[in-house]
Amino acid sequence: MHLRLQVSGPKGVGLFSPETVDELETMLGHKVVLLKEPRSEFGLGSVVNVFKTAQSLNMHLDIGDKDDSWDFLLLPYKPFDKSILKIYKNDAVWKIRRSYETFPRWSQIDYEEAVEFFNKISQVAGWPSTTGNPSGGGRDNNSPAK
Template sequence: MKIKLLVSEANGKYLYEPKTVAELEHILGAPVVLLKKPIYALGLGCVINVFRTVQALNIGLEVGTEKDDWSFIIRPENNFNPSMWRAFEDNAWRQIRKSHVDYPLWSQIDYEDAVAFFEEFRFGGGWPSKTGNPSGCGRYNNLSQVGGGNGN
């Protein structure tokens, strides 16, 4: 069982199936984001974090459906479109899991990163802190520590 990753050329006319990270980076002309625990035996789709890569490079991604013989197509000719991710999420999980119901083909840590990726779109990202400080130490979160509790 493999996760098949394809990439289109710049005009979108031809599809290629790169076999290595170096080959994919050469086609894209930029570094890709790797999974934290890549599984090389399961194909390039189990080495490349396709979600974070297309987000970082601002390029399109197509996610295969059940009937497709491919898992992901990276589309450099298109821009990253966050509004499409809700529609792609079910298919994306199917591609990561394939026939496995309880265990994803990606490692647990990478699976959790994919969950976080989709939650960013579902819930709009951001932090509970008004200042955007993820530590929770923003001036609105700990008023007693800053300015004697009056928010100054």
């Protein structure tokens, strides 16, 4: 069983399944971030740190569900979106945990790093303040001084 990584073609046309890191880097036009302890026998998703790659290359990342034939899908034509990953955090962490516990495809250190990635994502504020006030109090918190 593999962790399948796919890449969407330009403007969403076509899905590509690179087999090697070199092939993936050629498709993306950039270097990717590798796991600390790659496990090539379990597929490209067990070699490439897809979360950090998507973040560093500012690419959208989808995480497959049980009905998908892929585990991770990089969309180079869309920007990285923390809020989308935050929404799917529970599904993503479940998939990561299952792929680690039931049939270990990641090393302990890479598993922990993936979980930490999603824990950091979930701490990001959901909506930016329109008033520039980081407290989230909005307009009422920015009333003029008396």
